[in-house]
Amino acid sequence: MNYKTPCYVIHEKELDDNFIKLTNALQKHWNNYIIGYSYKTNALPWIIKHFNDLGCYAETVSEDEYNLAKLIGVSKDKIVYNGPIKTKDTFIEAVNNNCIVNIDSEREIEWLDEVDIPMRSVGIRVNFNIEKMCKGQSQCPEDGGRFGFCYENGELGKTIDILLSKKVRISGLHLHTSSKSRGLDIYRAIAEVACRIQKEYSLELDYVDVGGGFFGGLPTKPQFDEYISLMESILIKCFDKQKTKLIVEPGMAVIGAPVSYITTVIDVKDTEFNRFVITDGTRTSIDPLMTKKAYFHRLKINGERYVHPKQVVCGYTCMEHDRLFEELEGPTLQMGDQIIYDKVGAYTMSLTPLFIKYFPDVYVENNGKYDLVRKAWEPEQYVQLSKY
Numbered sequence: 001m002n003y004k005t006p007c008y009v010i011h012e013k014e015l016d017d018n019f020i021k022l023t024n025a026l027q028k029h030w031n032n033y034i035i036g037y038s039y040k041t042n043a044l045p046w047i048i049k050h051f052n053d054l055g056c057y058a059e060t061v062s063e064d065e066y067n068l069a070k071l072i073g074v075s076k077d078k079i080v081y082n083g084p085i086k087t088k089d090t091f092i093e094a095v096n097n098n099c100i101v102n103i104d105s106e107r108e109i110e111w112l113d114e115v116d117i118p119m120r121s122v123g124i125r126v127n128f129n130i131e132k133m134c135k136g137q138s139q140c141p142e143d144g145g146r147f148g149f150c151y152e153n154g155e156l157g158k159t160i161d162i163l164l165s166k167k168v169r170i171s172g173l174h175l176h177t178s179s180k181s182r183g184l185d186i187y188r189a190i191a192e193v194a195c196r197i198q199k200e201y202s203l204e205l206d207y208v209d210v211g212g213g214f215f216g217g218l219p220t221k222p223q224f225d226e227y228i229s230l231m232e233s234i235l236i237k238c239f240d241k242q243k244t245k246l247i248v249e250p251g252m253a254v255i256g257a258p259v260s261y262i263t264t265v266i267d268v269k270d271t272e273f274n275r276f277v278i279t280d281g282t283r284t285s286i287d288p289l290m291t292k293k294a295y296f297h298r299l300k301i302n303g304e305r306y307v308h309p310k311q312v313v314c315g316y317t318c319m320e321h322d323r324l325f326e327e328l329e330g331p332t333l334q335m336g337d338q339i340i341y342d343k344v345g346a347y348t349m350s351l352t353p354l355f356i357k358y359f360p361d362v363y364v365e366n367n368g369k370y371d372l373v374r375k376a377w378e379p380e381q382y383v384q385l386s387k388y
Ligand SMILES: Cc1ncc(COP(=O)(O)O)c(C=O)c1O
Pocket: 038, 041, 059, 082, 176, 178, 211, 212, 213, 214, 249, 250, 251, 252, 253, 346
């Protein structure tokens, strides 16, 4: 064994094979595209550098993410800058550097007055009623999403007018919509709204940015080819493939599936009610928001075992609800057995709290070889930049 647990493992070949499926779909259906890798989904330095090497732009939504992209060597114009909490300095710098900047708030419109280049260009994040178009699939069915300028109440139209009056070029529309379903309907709606807005305001766009929120790497879910060909069939009615780029901002779809989390059983104890199997991993490392109902998991054990009626597999923290799953009628687990959780690359490392233990090791696995790409944090890293 050439790794120690607990650890995350990035399966490089699986990552690259899945990424090729995305680029193939884009080449086939809209061969004028940009892939902006969503930093918030998992900004481990090895991962963001790897996506940069694969030709992705950095999709960033804060000053820290924007500066992180520059720190790891992303070219100054290969950054997509989104979200409502950009800072003024980085916003102005990004517009100056010809980054893809999608405005999300009124203050950004004011900041444009301080950008001193002949042609200022920005995209606009659109807020639209996705629930009306895809019943039951949106994240906020009752009161709608909170990002971007609202199409239905005229705020988007006002913003377009203000930008035009300031002689700012509207280079794109940004329509990212997180959904419960990640379904094809969502992307049909996004493409239809892009067309509707293009026609209504006679926009000549350099890009339509449909955001992230796709499934990827899961055979039972929609495939990249289906998403992109569906959007092609709609966008083609209003946009010229040569002139208008399709921007996608995948996170989950490209880093969710190829990452595993490996844990080891460190203790087994019986109580009046249960057999508890304690591991050196924690639920907070694979489900930090504690929202998932089940985890993709498998056991790695040696030798024959008696079947046990019920074992409750737990994490190392002192929280009672750090219980990962119940193994019913499964092999009796013992110290040293491994429990591996798969498809845990998205919104895990980026959200894991520094609770009780610090960040674990991360390896990249290639052909059965493990390369340590982030050493676990120890107290030395925890106290850095602190006064005590
Ligand atoms: C603007 C934007 N782009 C891309 C993404 C990535 O989404 P996912 O990781 O679901 O693909 C998000 C996620 O919230 C987002 O807000």
